[in-house]
Every structure is written in C-alpha cells, then in structure tokens.
Amino acid sequence: MQKTLLLVDGSSYLYRAFHALPDMRNADNEPTGALYGILNMLRRLRLDYPAAYIACVFDAKGKTFRDDMYAEYKATRASMPEDLVKQITPIHAAVRAMGWPILMVEGVEADDVIGTLTVQAVAHGMTAVVSTGDKDLAQLVNQHVTLINTMNNEKLDPPGVVAKFGVPPERIVDYLTLIGDTVDNIPGVSKVGPKTAVKWLAQYDTVDQVIANAANIGGAVGENLRKAVDWLPQAKALVTVKTDCDLSAHMGTFPESLIVLPQDNATLIDLYTRYNFKTWLRELGGSMAASAPAKNSGTSDLFDTSTTSHTNKVGVIGSVVTAVEDFVQSTLFPQAVTNYEAVTTEEQLDRWLEVIANAHITSVDTETTSLDPMSAQLVGISLSCEPGVAVYIPVAHRVQDDVQQLSRAFVLGKMRSWLEDPDKLKIGQNLKYDSHIFANQGVTLRGILHDTMLQSYVFESHRPHDMDSMALRHLGHQTITFQEVCGKGASQICFDEVEIARATEYAAEDADITLRLHHTMWPHIESDKKLRFIYEKIEVPTAVVLQKIERNGVLIDAGLLKTQSNEIGKHLLEIEQQAYTLAGQPFNLNSPKQLGEIFFEKLQLPIIKKTPSGAPSTDEEVLQKLAEDYPLPKILLDYRSLSKLKSTYTDKLPKMINGNTGRVHTNYAQAVAVTGRLSSNDPNLQNIPIRTAEGRRIREAFIAPENSLIVSADYSQIELRIMAHISGDENMLRAFADGIDIHRATGAEIFGVLAQDVSNEQRRYAKVINFGLIYGMSAFGLAGNLGIERAAAQMYIEKYFMRFSGVKMFMDNTRLQAKAQGYVETVFGRRLWLPEINSPNGPRRQGAERAAINAPMQGTAADLIKLSMIAVQGWLETEQLKSKMVMQVHDELVLEVPQEELALVRVKLPELMASVATLRVPLIAEVGVGKNWDEAH
DNA sequence: CGAATCCGTAACGTC
DNA sequence: GACGTTACGGATTCGA
Numbered sequence: 001m002q003k004t005l006l007l008v009d010g011s012s013y014l015y016r017a018f019h020a021l022p023d024m025r026n027a028d029n030e031p032t033g034a035l036y037g038i039l040n041m042l043r044r045l046r047l048d049y050p051a052a053y054i055a056c057v058f059d060a061k062g063k064t065f066r067d068d069m070y071a072e073y074k075a076t077r078a079s080m081p082e083d084l085v086k087q088i089t090p091i092h093a094a095v096r097a098m099g100w101p102i103l104m105v106e107g108v109e110a111d112d113v114i115g116t117l118t119v120q121a122v123a124h125g126m127t128a129v130v131s132t133g134d135k136d137l138a139q140l141v142n143q144h145v146t147l148i149n150t151m152n153n154e155k156l157d158p159p160g161v162v163a164k165f166g167v168p169p170e171r172i173v174d175y176l177t178l179i180g181d182t183v184d185n186i187p188g189v190s191k192v193g194p195k196t197a198v199k200w201l202a203q204y205d206t207v208d209q210v211i212a213n214a215a216n217i218g219g220a221v222g223e224n225l226r227k228a229v230d231w232l233p234q235a236k237a238l239v240t241v242k243t244d245c246d247l248s249a250h251m252g253t254f255p256e257s258l259i260v261l262p263q264d265n266a267t268l269i270d271l272y273t274r275y276n277f278k279t280w281l282r283e284l285g286g287s288m289a290a291s292a293p294a295k296n297s298g299t300s301d302l303f304d305t306s307t308t309s310h311t312n313k314v315g316v317i318g319s320v321v322t323a324v325e326d327f328v329q330s331t332l333f334p335q336a337v338t339n340y341e342a343v344t345t346e347e348q349l350d351r352w353l354e355v356i357a358n359a360h361i362t363s364v365d366t367e368t369t370s371l372d373p374m375s376a377q378l379v380g381i382s383l384s385c386e387p388g389v390a391v392y393i394p395v396a397h398r399v400q401d402d403v404q405q406l407s408r409a410f411v412l413g414k415m416r417s418w419l420e421d422p423d424k425l426k427i428g429q430n431l432k433y434d435s436h437i438f439a440n441q442g443v444t445l446r447g448i449l450h451d452t453m454l455q456s457y458v459f460e461s462h463r464p465h466d467m468d469s470m471a472l473r474h475l476g477h478q479t480i481t482f483q484e485v486c487g488k489g490a491s492q493i494c495f496d497e498v499e500i501a502r503a504t505e506y507a508a509e510d511a512d513i514t515l516r517l518h519h520t521m522w523p524h525i526e527s528d529k530k531l532r533f534i535y536e537k538i539e540v541p542t543a544v545v546l547q548k549i550e551r552n553g554v555l556i557d558a559g560l561l562k563t564q565s566n567e568i569g570k571h572l573l574e575i576e577q578q579a580y581t582l583a584g585q586p587f588n589l590n591s592p593k594q595l596g597e598i599f600f601e602k603l604q605l606p607i608i609k610k611t612p613s614g615a616p617s618t619d620e621e622v623l624q625k626l627a628e629d630y631p632l633p634k635i636l637l638d639y640r641s642l643s644k645l646k647s648t649y650t651d652k653l654p655k656m657i658n659g660n661t662g663r664v665h666t667n668y669a670q671a672v673a674v675t676g677r678l679s680s681n682d683p684n685l686q687n688i689p690i691r692t693a694e695g696r697r698i699r700e701a702f703i704a705p706e707n708s709l710i711v712s713a714d715y716s717q718i719e720l721r722i723m724a725h726i727s728g729d730e731n732m733l734r735a736f737a738d739g740i741d742i743h744r745a746t747g748a749e750i751f752g753v754l755a756q757d758v759s760n761e762q763r764r765y766a767k768v769i770n771f772g773l774i775y776g777m778s779a780f781g782l783a784g785n786l787g788i789e790r791a792a793a794q795m796y797i798e799k800y801f802m803r804f805s806g807v808k809m810f811m812d813n814t815r816l817q818a819k820a821q822g823y824v825e826t827v828f829g830r831r832l833w834l835p836e837i838n839s840p841n842g843p844r845r846q847g848a849e850r851a852a853i854n855a856p857m858q859g860t861a862a863d864l865i866k867l868s869m870i871a872v873q874g875w876l877e878t879e880q881l882k883s884k885m886v887m888q889v890h891d892e893l894v895l896e897v898p899q900e901e902l903a904l905v906r907v908k909l910p911e912l913m914a915s916v917a918t919l920r921v922p923l924i925a926e927v928g929v930g931k932n933w934d935e936a937h
Numbered sequence: 938c939g940a941a942t943c944c945g946t947a948a949c950g951t952c
Numbered sequence: 953g954a955c956g957t958t959a960c961g962g963a964t965t966c967g968a
Contacts, residue, residue: 687951854953
C-alpha cells in the first residue's frame with residue numbers, strides 16, 4: 001500500500017477560520033473561533049484522509065526571501081488582528097497535542113515548506129495530500145500530489161486544477177504571474193484576469209512564450225503586457241513556491257520524523273476545558289470507555305514497523321483468516337486483529353448458533369446471486385457479535401474444489417427460529433435488502449434493531465452511506481470491494497462462483513465492519529434526542545414497512561401499455577416524417593447534437609441559450625420559444641414528449657414485471673435523498689406522468705386485481721402547510737385555518753384584492769410564486785417561470801414578503817442558521833447538512849442557500865409521510881386487513897383494497913395520515929378510489 | 938482492430 | 953429545491 005503524507009497549510013487556515021466563524025469566546029472572554037476552526041478541520045482531515053505521515057506547517061516570524069526580493073511584498077496586508085494573535089499559542093499547543101508534528105521555518109513561508117515536503121514525499125514513492133485554502137499551491141499538484149480545501153470540500157488533482165483554473169498544474173505559476181496576486185501585493189499584467197491568462201496560455205503555453213509574442217497581442221491589454229514585460233520574471237519568482245528548502249534544522253529524517261504522534265489527551269483535556277469545547281471534552285472522557293478494546297498502549301509497537309504480530313493467513317477453510325492493516329492506520333483507528341472463519345460443518349454451525357442465541361446483538365449480512373432483491377438467491381450468510389470476530393456460512397457456492405459446504409436448506413432450517421425471533425436483535429447494513437433475500441427463501445427476518453446505513457443517513461445525510469466509504473471515513477479501514485472479489489464488466493463473476501476462502505475474507509469483513517461502524521456511529525445518535533427520534537421512530541420502522549411495500553408490488557396491465565406503445569410508435573413515425581420534410585433531410589431526432597446542427601447551422605434559427613458545455617441548447621424552453629416563429633420546433637416538442645412516454649414508461653414498465661408475481665416491484669432507496677425523502681428505482685414509480693392527458697393514460701395501467709380497488713391518499717399542500725407552521729406567519733396560518741384555497745389567498749394578498757375577486761391569471765401567478773418559495777427560487781427563476789421581466793418578478797417577491805412577513809423572517813433565519821451551524825433541521829429534528837453554505841464559490845453558495853430554505857419543508861414532509869406509512873402499516877396489521885400499501889410518491893400513499901374493506905379504508909386512511917402530527921395548521925389528506933391509479937385521483 | 942463497455946451530457950418525468 | 957432514467961456519443965478497455 002502506498003503511504004500518504006498529509007500536509008496542512010496551517011497559516012492559510014488561521015485567517016480563514018478566524019474570519020469565517022462567528023466571534024466565539026470562552027467564559028474568560030478569550031477569542032476561540034480560529035482555534036475551534038483549525039482543530040475541527042484537523043479532526044475531519046484525519047478521518048477523511050488516513051495517512052502514515054502528517055505535518056502542520058505555519059509561517060515563522062520575520063522576513064522571508066521574498067521580502068528581500070521585492071520591498072512591496074505583502075506591503076498592503078494589515079497586521080494580524082489582536083484576537084487572532086491571542087489564539088496562536090493555544091493553536092500550536094492543541095495541534096501538537098493532537099499528534100501533529102508542527103513545522104515553522106524562518107526565512108521561507110509555509111507554502112515553501114509544503115512544496116519542499118511534497119517533492120520529498122514523491123521522491124520516497126509516497127503520495128501527498130495538501131490541505132490548504134490557498135489557490136497558489138495548485139502549482140504543486142501532480143499525479144502524486146493532491147490539494148484539498150476543507151472549507152468547501154474541494155479536491156484538486158491535476159484534472160481538477162485544469163477544471164478550476166483552465167490550465168494544468170505546471171502552468172499555474174505562469175497563470176499566477178500573468179494575473180498577479182492582490183493579497184500579496186504582487187502585480188501581474190494590468191487588466192489581465194483569469195480569462196485572458198487562460199486564453200494566452202492556451203495559445204502560447206508559457207509566460208516566456210507570451211512575452212516572446214507580446215508584439216502580436218493587440219488592444220489595451222497587449223499594451224499593458226508590453227509594459228509589464230520587464231517585471232514579469234520577478235513576479236514569476238515571487239509566485240513560485242520553493243521546493244528545495246533546507247529543513248534539516250527543523251526536522252529529523254524524512255519521513256520518519258513526520259509520523260503521527262500519540263494523542264496527548266491530558267493536554268487536550270486541559271485545553272478543551274479552558275476553551276469550553278464541551279463536545280470534544282465529552283468525547284475524550286467517553287471514548288476511553290466506549291471505544292473498541294484494542295487500545296494502543298504507548299509508543300513501542302506504534303513505531304515497530306517490523307512487527308509480525310498481525311499475520312496475514314489467507315483463506316484456509318475452518319482456519320483463522322486474519323488481516324493486517326497498515327500499522328499507522330491501526331494507531332489512528334485502533335482495532336487491527338481480525339478473526340474470520342468459514343462455517344462449513346454442522347459442529348461449527350451449532351457452536352455459532354449458540355453464540356448468536358446469547359449475543360446482545362448480532363450483525364447479519366447476506367451474499368447473493370443478484371442485486372435485484374426480488375430475484376436474488378442466497379449464497380451465504382455472515383455473522384458477527386463482537387468487533388474483529390466474524391464468520392461466513394457459505395450455502396450455495398458452486399466452486400468445485402473438494403471443499404465441503406452446508407446446504408442452504410440445512411442452514412436455513414437450523415437458523416430459521418433465530419432469524420424469525422423478534423427478540424433476537426439484529427443489525428445490518430441496509431437490512432431491507434437482506435430481508436428480501438430471506439423472504440425469497442421463505443424466512444421472515446425479525447428483530448431488526450439497527451441499520452448502519454440508516455445511522456449514517458440520520459447522522460450525516462449528505463455523505464455516502466455505502467459500507468466501503470463509511471469504513472474508510474469512520475474506521476480508516478479500506479474494505480475489500482465487491483469488484484475486487486468478482487471483477488467488473490463482462491468478466492464479472494457471480495458471487496456463488498467465488499472460492500469460499502476468498503468469499504470468507506470479503507463477507508465476514510462486511511459483518512465485522514457493520515458492527516464496528518455501529519459502535520462508532522451509534523453513540524452520536526443515542527446521545528442526541530432529536531437524531532435518536534428520527535432514527536428509532538422514523539427510519540428503522542420505515543425500512544421495515546418499505547420492505548413490505550416493495551414485496552407487495554403493484555399490478556400492471558401490460559396489455560394496455562403495449563397497446564399504448566404501439567399507438568405512440570405509429571404517431572412517432574408520422575412525426576418523424578414531418579420533421580424530415582421540414583428539415584430537408586433525415587436525422588436522429590433523439591440526438592440533441594444532430595438537432596442542434598439542423599437548427600442552428602442548416603436552418604439558422606436563433607440561439608436562445610447555451611448548455612453548460614457551450615453547445616446551443618435545444619431544451620423544452622428553447623423549443624417553446626422557437627415554436628412561436630418556426631414549425632419544426634413544435635414538431636420536436638411533440639416528438640420529445642411522446643418518445644419519453646414510450647421509452648421510459650410504456651415500453652419499460654411491462655419489461656419490469658416480475659415473472660413469479662406478475663407485478664412490478666420497485667426498490668425504494670431510503671438513504672439517497674439528502675432531504676429525507678425516499679427515492680424509487682427499477683423502475684422509478686415516483687415519476688409516472690400526471691400533468692398531461694397523454695401521460696396520464698399510463699396511470700390507467702396501474703390496476704388492482706379482481707374484486708379490489710386502488711385507493712390513493714395524498715397530503716394537500718403539505719409543504720406550504722409546513723411553511724406556515726414553521727414560520728408562524730399569521731396571514732398564512734389564517735388562510736389554512738379558514739380552509740381557503742391557498743393560492744387564491746396568496747393572490748388576494750399580493751394583488752390587494754378580496755379572495756373572491758382573484759382572477760384566474762392572478763391565482764396562477766400566486767401559485768407559481770408559492771412553488772417558487774418552497775424551492776427557494778430566486779427572482780430570476782421566478783421571472784423565467786412566469787415569463788416576465790426580472791424586475792417585475794422581484795416586485796412580486798417583495799410584495800409577497802411584505803404581506804407574509806413571517807415567511808420572510810423564517811427564510812432569513814433559516815439562512816443564518818444554516819451559515820452558523822452548517823445544517824438546518826426539520827420540525828422533527830432531522831438534520832440536513834449544507835456543506836457548501838459558506839463556499840466562496842458564489843453559485844454553489846447560493847445553491848446551498850436555496851437548499852437551506854427548501855430542505856426543512858421537503859424534509860418535514862418526508863418525516864410526516866414516513867410516520868404515516870408506519871401508522872398505516874401498523875393499523876393494517878393489527879386489524880389483520882387484506883388491504884396493502886403498494887406505492888409511496890412523496891406526499892401520496894397508494895393502497896390496493898379489497899371491495900369489502902373499501903368503506904373502512906377510505907375513511908381511516910386519510911384520518912391516520914392527518915393525525916400523525918399536530919401542527920399549527922390542519923393536516924389534510926385527500927382520498928380517491930378507482931379501478932386504476934388514474935381514476936383514484 | 939472492431940466490439941463492448943464506461944462515462945459525461947442533455948433532456949425530462951415526478952413531487 | 954429534491955430525485956432517476958433515457959439516449960447519445962466520445963473515450964477507454966476488452967478480447968480475439
């Protein structure tokens with residue numbers, strides 16, 4: 001494994017942390033913001049980038065060689081603020097106590113030290129990760145050196161540098177030379193910014209070449225360039241990071257002296273106490289008791305690279321399979337020794353059955369033949385009850401070595417009572433999937449207490465929740481990936497073809513890691529009342545309900561869809577011919593590229609807007625606009641909508657019908673949407689058309705069996721009601737309390753008329769504005785949607801906020817809260833993180849601000865419908881009804897209801913949905929019944 | 938070296 | 953604002 005050197009540009013973070021964070025102080029009124037920011041950043045870094053060697057580099061006091069070179073260097077920079085100066089000493093102390101070697105070298109800057117160390121790292125065959133907030137260091141990037149900025153989660157490898165700056169890393173010096181650096185008071189070429197610099201470098205490659213061609217560049221900038229010619233070499237020297245500093249006086253041998261040092265907890269506790277960092281303090285106190293048993297006991301084995309105490313014996317059946325982790329990782333993340341074994345005899349199985357029968361909780365994982373939960377066959381089961389110890393029980397491997405294996409029927413027969421026992425507690429990673437696998441074998445998995453995927457989702461919804469990422473993030477452990485075991489692409493093999501020894505390494509690790517992840521994440525959730533509620537009362541029970549819904553499936557009239565496909569197909573052929581005639585040639589109507597050529601080159605239609613890549617756009621909005629003056633765009637609009645219907649729905653859905661059940665079984669992803677919503681795939685049943693009459697016909701194919709009906713109940717105006725609840729806006733609360741049409745009420749306020757006098761046009765405007773608000777839409781977006789001027793849109797927004805001042809306040813507060821703490825919350829306390837809320841990148845930050853507005857509403861709605869699903873399923877089961885939930889579409893539940901239960905369900909269902917929570921506005925669910933989903937609306 | 942596969946882009950369906 | 957899926961078409965890898 002290639003070693004990594006992690007370097008932190010402490011000086012660049014000093015200022016950034018100081019300015020980015022609010023003015024934090026401890027009880028003695030000492031400033032603590034920069035200290036908190038830096039420590040927080042270092043903690044995160046260590047988790048995200050496990051490294052063998054680390055260093056935190058600060059600028060030393062005094063002049064550097066650049067000051068000697070250029071008297072004006074950094075002349076415009078103000079001296080360090082007093083409040084920051086006060087924090088320097090504790091910062092150094094805390095960083096050191098956390099185990100980071102610190103480097104400060106006189107005469108050069110932190111950048112130069114970092115540059116030098118990256119070069120040394122590469123020379124030693126290592127990779128280097130540089131954490132900095134300073135873009136100048138992009139010049140250090142290469143194949144082995146990556147730049148990361150923890151403030152905005154930006155990661156720069158060579159292509160990243162090209163993407164961000166438009167030039168490769170080796171051209172960054174030239175780039176900086178041309179544009180100069182106002183912060184350091186280094187002039188470049190006057191009036192030359194990033195765009196021009198990139199253009200010139202693309203043409204001439206280097207600054208030297210640009211200078212050589214200075215005579216050929218026209219205009220005012222050309223003149224400025226010629227004026228700067230004599231200066232540029234010096235500018236270049238100033239912006240170039242030194243990579244050959246003599247560090248011998250400041251550190252021992254490279255890289256050994258940059259090893260991760262043991263954490264000095266006593267000092268940290270002192271510092272955390274003094275500066276009042278309670279959470280970290282608690283963590284230090286708690287972690288000693290709660291963390292995994294393998295505590296590293298001092299420095300002796302830490303530095304002993306030659307240790308062979310963790311041997312790596314691979315895959316002999318029935319023997320111990322141990323894995324060695326990088327010894328440094330094990331110091332960062334204790335727990336290295338593993339004991340994995342394959343269970344292949346009845347005696348072994350019996351022994352383990354006894355273990356799990358008496359275990360407090362058992363981690364369970366299945367290996368299968370397919371990712372499709374309804375058709376996958378069980379290949380093996382892995383179990384773990386204590387960190388580091390796990391077994392794999394192969395039951396259906398096809399490998400032909402003379403290895404014995406217990407049969408699936410035998411193992412399931414022995415395990416069934418334990419699997420189905422609700423009192424035998426289980427934990428897994430996405431147990432919904434494993435539940436399906438067991439269900440495929442006729443076994444009902446019960447006793448699901450924990451799911452690490454859901455823990456991660458509740459704990460930090462914006463991060464990846466797959467096990468490999470989580471293991472790396474929380475445990476610093478690189479898991480064996482499925483791809484490593486089974487390959488990829490055409491040569492991928494099925495898991496039942498994997499040799500049992502290899503399968504054991506992989507599968508047992510999964511069960512082990514799941515349990516260890518639980519030990520890492522659960523304390524964070526358990527100790528937090530809100531998160532705990534979301535996890536225990538919403539997510540875990542929802543997973544159980546979802547599994548049932550998925551298994552129920554929904555009945556589809558394949559014949560009807562095929563008829564529709566044929567009709568649409570004929571229609572498409574006609575449209576195609578018309579398009580060819582109008583275009584004067586045949587072309588692929590499905591290709592935006594070919595279409596663009598026909599439109600904007602051959603027919604010379606005006607270009608309305610461009611796609612992000614610079615090509616002329618042909619999206620719906622553009623076609624609408626062009627259709628006012630030309631015939632072909634209209635034809636294409638028709639083609640597009642029909643072709644979408646056919647390919648995505650009428651052709652696809654019949655293919656998705658399960659051969660055994662005759663139904664379509666979607667998969668609901670519970671930990672994908674950062675807002676807390678579900679998403680649906682294979683097939684996606686949450687985007688079945690409804691807006692157009694043609695699209696709606698597809699819903700006619702969603703049917704109920706003989707003597708049953710489709711019943712659909714959806715929350716009315718759920719998100720606006722939530723906005724009224726959260727904001728407490730009086731006008732809005734009153735409108736909902738009085739049960740008036742909310743868009744009409746909004747129109748009345750905006751246009752200053754009585755509700756009954758609101759025209760249809762006014763109501764339409766109000767409706768668009770309401771939706772815009774829910775989505776945190778800008779004046780620009782609103783203007784686009786209404787087809788009006790931006791200024792006019794702005795006026796409506798101002799008018800709205802004047803009448804609904806509570807809403808305005810809610811939005812301002814939400815934005816502030818998001819910026820201050822990095823997340824917003826739903827009514828129930830679900831935490832929605834916004835990593836880019838303080839991004840220096842304008843569009844990204846604004847995107848995050850819009851998301852901050854939208855997230856509490858969308859997320860609360862998601863919480864409510866999940867509570868509904870749990871309540872409805874609970875009711876169906878206690879009443880032992882035959883009715884079943886078959887779909888969830890964000891604010892709607894769809895049930896399949898036998899005739900005899902109809903009267904009951906159509907009353908009780910909306911009642912249950914309306915009563916899952918009491919808000920400051922009434923919750924209303926509207927119910928519909930029909931032979932098919934379309935009729936049920 | 939052609940075929941298969943991967944990947945990013947554009948577009949569009951829902952709430 | 954949040955998603956997932958389709959088709960295209962260029963780039964890359966596969967496999968003979």
